[in-house]
């Protein structure tokens with residue numbers, strides 16, 4: 001099992017949801033977050049000679065999926081979330097050791113579908 005964490009623009013959420021629905025994703029978690037990338041936020045505020053980094057509102061999607069689904073899901077999110085401008089976001093992929101469906105006590109891959 002693999003965890004996909006995608007940080008995207010707020011106004012791209014619906015487009016991304018649509019492609020994920022087409023791919024039959026079985027579940028996801030969506031969070032309102034704030035963050036910065038290498039531009040450290042768009043507007044820089046001078047405080048004397050120092051910059052204050054600004055945190056931009058973003059949306060984060062967390063999905064745990066089967067190994068076999070990772071590539072297509074990452075590609076779909078990337079395409080749907082892209083504008084080509086700075087601040088389009090990032091996708092992080094990591095391994096997941098275990099999953100439990102609380103109601104049934106099922107474990108592992110079966111929990112995902």
Ligand SMILES: Nc1ncnc2c1ncn2[C@@H]1O[C@H](COP(=O)(O)OP(=O)(O)OP(=O)(O)O)[C@@H](O)[C@H]1O
Nearest residue numbers: 007034035036037038039058085086087088089090
């Ligand atoms: N290294 C990181 N770790 C965790 N979150 C990050 C990281 N880099 C970016 N993010 C998150 O992704 C959001 C968007 O980042 P952003 O797309 O601006 O990255 P970037 O590296 O500056 O790329 P670009 O040059 O395309 O803007 C940030 O607001 C932050 O929430």
Ligand SMILES: [Mg+2]
Nearest residue numbers: 037038039087
């Ligand atoms: Mg950036």
